[in-house]
Amino acid sequence: MNNPPLTQTYDCIVVGSGASGSIVASKLSEAGQSVLILEAGPSRELKDLVSSQLWARQLKWSGSPVEEEGNHKVGHGFNAGFGAGGSALHHYGVWPRLHNNDFDVLSKHGRSLDWPISYETLRPYYDEVQADVGISGDAKAEIWRPKGDPYPMPPLPVFAQGQVIGKGFSAMGLTTAPIPLAINSVPFKGEPSCTYDGWCDAGCPIGALKNPLVTHLQRAAVSGAEIRYDAQVTRVIIDKTNQQMARGVEYIDRDGQVYLVKGGKVVVAAFTVQTVRILLNSIRANGVALGNQFDNLGRYLTTHAGRTVFGLFPDQTDPHLGATGGQLICHDHYDDKTAIEGSFGSYQWLIANAVKPNGLLGYANSRPDIFGPKLQPFMEQAAKHLGNMLYIGEDRSVRQNRVVLSDKIDKFGIPIARTIHNAGPEQDAQMDFAMSEGGAIFRAGGATDIWTGPRAPIHIMGGAVMGSEEKASVTDDLGLVHGTDNVYVVGPSVFPTSGAVNPTFTVSALAYRTAEHLSRLS
Amino acid sequence: MNDLSRRNFIASTSLGMAGMIVGGSLISPRQAHAASLPLKTLNKVQARTLGALAEALVPGALEAGIIQYVDKQLAESNTLLILKYLGLDASAMPGFYRNSLDSAHSLCQSLFTKSPESLTADQAQDWAANIAAGSDEKWQGPPAKFFFFVTRADACDVVFGTNAGSEALNIPYMAHIAPTTTW
Numbered sequence: 276m277n278n279p280p281l282t283q284t285y286d287c288i289v290v291g292s293g294a295s296g297s298i299v300a301s302k303l304s305e306a307g308q309s310v311l312i313l314e315a316g317p318s319r320e321l322k323d324l325v326s327s328q329l330w331a332r333q334l335k336w337s338g339s340p341v342e343e344e345g346n347h348k349v350g351h352g353f354n355a356g357f358g359a360g361g362s363a364l365h366h367y368g369v370w371p372r373l374h375n376n377d378f379d380v381l382s383k384h385g386r387s388l389d390w391p392i393s394y395e396t397l398r399p400y401y402d403e404v405q406a407d408v409g410i411s412g413d414a415k416a417e418i419w420r421p422k423g424d425p426y427p428m429p430p431l432p433v434f435a436q437g438q439v440i441g442k443g444f445s446a447m448g449l450t451t452a453p454i455p456l457a458i459n460s461v462p463f464k465g466e467p468s469c470t471y472d473g474w475c476d477a478g479c480p481i482g483a484l485k486n487p488l489v490t491h492l493q494r495a496a497v498s499g500a501e502i503r504y505d506a507q508v509t510r511v512i513i514d515k516t517n518q519q520m521a522r523g524v525e526y527i528d529r530d531g532q533v534y535l536v537k538g539g540k541v542v543v544a545a546f547t548v549q550t551v552r553i554l555l556n557s558i559r560a561n562g563v564a565l566g567n568q569f570d571n572l573g574r575y576l577t578t579h580a581g582r583t584v585f586g587l588f589p590d591q592t593d594p595h596l597g598a599t600g601g602q603l604i605c606h607d608h609y610d611d612k613t614a615i616e617g618s619f620g621s622y623q624w625l626i627a628n629a630v631k632p633n634g635l636l637g638y639a640n641s642r643p644d645i646f647g648p649k650l651q652p653f654m655e656q657a658a659k660h661l662g663n664m665l666y667i668g669e670d671r672s673v674r675q676n677r678v679v680l681s682d683k684i685d686k687f688g689i690p691i692a693r694t695i696h697n698a699g700p701e702q703d704a705q706m707d708f709a710m711s712e713g714g715a716i717f718r719a720g721g722a723t724d725i726w727t728g729p730r731a732p733i734h735i736m737g738g739a740v741m742g743s744e745e746k747a748s749v750t751d752d753l754g755l756v757h758g759t760d761n762v763y764v765v766g767p768s769v770f771p772t773s774g775a776v777n778p779t780f781t782v783s784a785l786a787y788r789t790a791e792h793l794s795r796l797s
Numbered sequence: 798m799n800d801l802s803r804r805n806f807i808a809s810t811s812l813g814m815a816g817m818i819v820g821g822s823l824i825s826p827r828q829a830h831a832a833s834l835p836l837k838t839l840n841k842v843q844a845r846t847l848g849a850l851a852e853a854l855v856p857g858a859l860e861a862g863i864i865q866y867v868d869k870q871l872a873e874s875n876t877l878l879i880l881k882y883l884g885l886d887a888s889a890m891p892g893f894y895r896n897s898l899d900s901a902h903s904l905c906q907s908l909f910t911k912s913p914e915s916l917t918a919d920q921a922q923d924w925a926a927n928i929a930a931g932s933d934e935k936w937q938g939p940p941a942k943f944f945f946f947v948t949r950a951d952a953c954d955v956v957f958g959t960n961a962g963s964e965a966l967n968i969p970y971m972a973h974i975a976p977t978t979t980w
Contacts, residue, residue, distance in 0.1 A: 326971070
């Protein structure tokens with residue numbers, strides 16, 4: 276590899292074009308700073324978002340391999356995106372807030388970690404994001420929702436599937452509310468309303484579901500940020516004399532050409548696993564990677580446990596209608612993390628997800644035991660009468676769950692990432708409880724056949740966790756990497772705890788906060 | 798598998814190398830199957846085994862082009878195969894299919910002393926159920942249950958993952974941007 280000199284200089288280099296990176300880039304660019312975004316994957320446009328479970332797979336990670344081990348692997352191939360917009364290009368737009376009790380788990384319960392900020396610190400940023408980007412929902416109906424402004428759009432409609440399953444929740448004395456979705460229920464800031472076709476996870480080409488191509492990546496480009504695609508950042512370049520100062524980054528294009536670019540600030544927003552990999556490959560003169568002076572980098576890797584309950588109902592449910600993320604939400608089991616014996620943590624139900632026949636989440640693959648001549652009758656019945664809902668459970672933050680560098684290298688000679696993640700018995704107990712509850716809800720709603728899918732990893736967080744103590748974390752509350760003057764991390768990798776809600780709203784709120792800070796710096 | 802399907806199937810795996818581009822136009826796996834185009838990644842026995850198993854699992858998979866779909870996607874740099882979601886690196890995918898299909902073929906021979914494409918409908922179901930159970934000591938390849946799941950999912954993709962697949966279930970496809978079927 277040849278190393279061209281550091282010739283180009285930017286006020287800020289942002290590594291990654293997903294939810295958090297595009298926010299920081301747009302905010303800083305709009306504040307007048309020169310910004311370069313380096314995205315490992317290809318450029319994508321709205322016209323690339325084809326309505327197909329097969330073509331949607333092109334949006335997923337296709338970069339350097341990631342090794343995974345443990346009894347609950349993090350599912351990098353499914354969860355990570357690749358290219359413009361990152362994983363936010365195919366995310367479902369389910370945007371609940373973390374609750375107050377997610378921020379002080381260690382202090383209150385002696386396990387996992389504390390955040391260095393409270394919900395009240397983050398609340399104004401949640402409010403700002405939802406006013407800016409747009410969320411549909413009914414804040415009053417979410418009786419468990421922490422304080423915040425009402426949503427700027429009314430909720431999306433509840434279709435037959437949601438109505439049928441909702442009856443089951445009511446019969447069990449449980450509460451449901453419309454899911455808060457970053458999807459337009461009415462036209463919003465020039466983007467049209469949703470057409471309820473259930474293609475959210477293939478990417479929404481009309482912009483009704485808020486992906487970075489219609490929000491902050493677009494804003495970044497309009498305000499002058501430069502974006503380079505197929506640019507895999509390998510390491511942060513550290514000043515030879517001032518080891519706290521980053522000079523820029525090194526990246527490799529798809530042909531293997533190496534480039535160095537200078538930046539006054541470096542913001543690593545490469546999603547959880549690759550963010551840690553880049554930092555682990557950024558070695559100081561003393562042989563220690565950036566942010567790893569206390570052996571915290573890569574640790575506290577978390578992923579939500581997800582598991583779907585399926586059922587066939589006598590009523591017609593039309594499960595192809597609605598949003599992939601679902602129609603209703605239940606947080607009745609959120610605010611008491613110790614309510615279930617033998618378990619710990621919060622969980623939520625995402626109810627009446629729009630579902631397709633094929634694909635990993637499709638109903639064909641929910642019953643691998645049905646094949647041959649029996650398959651078509653099952654498919655025809657499921658196409659009209661299926662109900663489903665997704666359990667999402669809180670993970671534990673433990674040091675043993677982590678991202679490390681493998682002894683294997685990618686095609687460019689860079690060490691690849693290896694993830695180690697195991698669920699504990701308390702997660703198993705919670706999921707067992709939830710599956711039992713889910714079955715009872717479906718029976719109460721009239722379901723005849725009821726079954727569950729396998730446990731699946733949903734969302735990937737941690738690895739570069741923020742904290743108030745340098746010895747116990749990787750960054751401060753703004754994402755500044757400890758021991759550095761100008762290297763920041765944004766994205767879900769800074770989450771000290773996972774909570775039990777989908778992370779993109781919180782990722783966005785944190786990125787707004789960090790961007791506000793960075794925009795004040797010269 | 799009906800006789801016509803079997804004839805097409807056998808013919809499709811008997812040609813020399815070519816591609817999925819015919820006369821400068823991309824064609825679908827279904828069209829490639831109908832045109833009996835040759836293969837890129839799998840050998841003839843592996844292809845026949847894949848076709849027979851997929852048809853046993855998801856009727857219609859053979860004519861929908863399951864062989865051509867898997868064979869072509871194994872040669873793509875950014876594959877559409879569901880394996881992409883299941884923790885297997887792209888470079889390991891051809892080996893996964895080849896080894897699994899070789900094992901499935903050997904298992905079929907040991908159970909019925911026949912090639913997969915020669916099984917009766919009942920025998921094909923028994924063969925598939927054996928692979929699904931994942932407990933046969935004669936199986937030598939990657940985990941049989943996993944291979945079963947993957948092959949069934951691939952077959953569901955080509956049969957149900959299209960506009961025609963939705964129509965067959967009497968539900969609307971409702972595409973924002975309609976997909977091509979030239980995967």
